[in-house]
Ligand SMILES: O=P([O-])(O)O[C@H]1O[C@H](COP(=O)(O)O)[C@@H](O)[C@H](O)[C@H]1O
């Protein structure tokens with residue numbers, strides 16, 4: 001090490017060559033005084049472990065882009081890591097589309113890295129929803145897109161979602177290639193720091209007006225009953241969860257012929273502190289929807305909608321005389337939206353041959369309700385790994401062979417209605433739900449009643465989704481290693497709570513006991529943990545590590561055959577099985593796992 005500015009690095013060498021190199025690189029490369037000072041302070045303080053944590057590993061592409069806390073270090077989100085990631089993209093692209101959410105400076109830096117190499121950039125001049133980026137990439141013919149957002153992650157975090165020229169989020173193997181390139185050439189170009197290029201460069205343009213206008217026009221592709229919408233007596237409340245959704249959901253309602261929804265005033269504008277919610281994720285349900293539900297009660301609005309902070313996901317609740325508020329799970333909402341998209345599609349596709357080319361998609365941890373639709377209605381259903389990057393990839397594969405995907409979803413309240421973008425879209429989903437609710441209202445039905453009808457026709461699908469928090473990666477590793485060596489080396493558990501396990505699929509290792517060749521059909525993903533158990537009583541349970549937060553998630557479902565079912569006993573049984581499985585397989589107390597509090 002050598003002298004660098006005021007700090008004599010030789011005096012502070014840690015003796016760990018890899019760490020010393022990383023410290024040297026950081027201090028020489030980082031031109032942001034705040035983050036450079038953070039590393040210098042840790043060095044002066046002798047905080048070797050913390051330095052190692054921040055500097056000796058890199059962020060990887062998770063379920064949706066790079067995501068980490070903001071702060072100094074190669075493992076965190078900051079100016080230098082954003083520049084490095086963008087420089088690499090630079091070698092792939094000829095034009096980029098970029099925008100900011102909460103952190104305009106990082107989006108401007110992203111643009112600057114492209115502009116300094118004379119690559120034209122479309123940089124939105126204000127906050128837009130995440131789905132606008134894939135939409136703009138396709139419409140503008142851009143080579144790639146970047147969205148700077150941490151979506152629903154805690155306020156300390158940030159994220160960087162990357163889209164390919166086809167509008168789908170990058171997935172394997174491109175994401176791995178990009179990371180490899182970052183490793184190989186990580187030194188920032190000096191011009192990359194010239195953020196002012198985002199203001200001055202003649203190659204930068206603002207696509208906001210054009211894209212907003214076209215997006216709202218294109219929404220007509222999923223608007224089936226505009227006339228009815230204009231007369232709808234239903235009132236809607238919308239929360240933007242301190243994110244970007246407000247203006248766009250308002251416009252989308254107008255585009256569909258509705259008056260704009262009543263906004264939750266405290267949550268309507270971007271606020272990086274998410275000051276009125278305990279957690280900025282509408283997926284958490286009633287506890288985080290408090291302000292919306294109370295406003296709806298005062299306003300006599302029967303439906304509440306909440307987009308997540310970057311407006312690519314949507315929560316919905318409905319008030320009924322019988323049972324107060326029903327907050328739909330992502331799986332229930334998907335049953336409704338999938339039915340609705342099919343119902344309208346059938347109006348214009350009466351030729352049975354059309355069904356040969358029609359698909360619906362869901363991730364493997366989501367409900368199999370669409371599979372039941374497909375079986376009974378004669379179209380196709382396919383599943384992917386979790387994350388819309390996999391759904392986007394599948395949409396393109398299917399399109400190449402002349403097929404059409406009319407609906408796709410994830411249980412985590414991510415929905416895609418129609419084919420405007422190959423990514424989840426909370427804005428279009430909100431207005432499609434509003435139209436469906438209005439149509440049903442006209443038939444004297446609530447969303448909840450229609451959900452019951454759907455379950456009777458296609459079979460009740462009862463599911464639970466939850467998680468435990470674990471901040472210690474070695475513990476997570478130990479838990480999954482135990483499951484893979486449960487009753488001796490390379491053996492999985494054979495029962496849970498007295499129920500036999502008939503099949504095991506381990507996506508991390510590529511094993512599937514149900515396949516003749518014992519190989520998993522979904523792509524093997526070594527970098528994350530995911531094991532699925534099929535129990536003899538028909539319940540399917542998956543345990544997996546989150547790719548965006550320090551969580552182990554668990555998903556269970558029971559699919560009943562068409563017809564009436566005793567729902568409360570099914571629900572009770574599912575809860576019992578889920579609780580036991582979590583206790584036996586994750587051992588939350590022994591492993592100091594933090595249980596979900598809300
Ligand atoms: O944490 P994980 O890996 O389970 O991922 C979670 O968030 C992802 C990204 O959502 P967003 O783009 O809104 O951040 C979702 O695709 C995924 O279904 C959800 O489980």
Ligand SMILES: [Mg+2]
Pocket residue numbers: 130151152308309310311312313
């Ligand atoms: Mg989101």
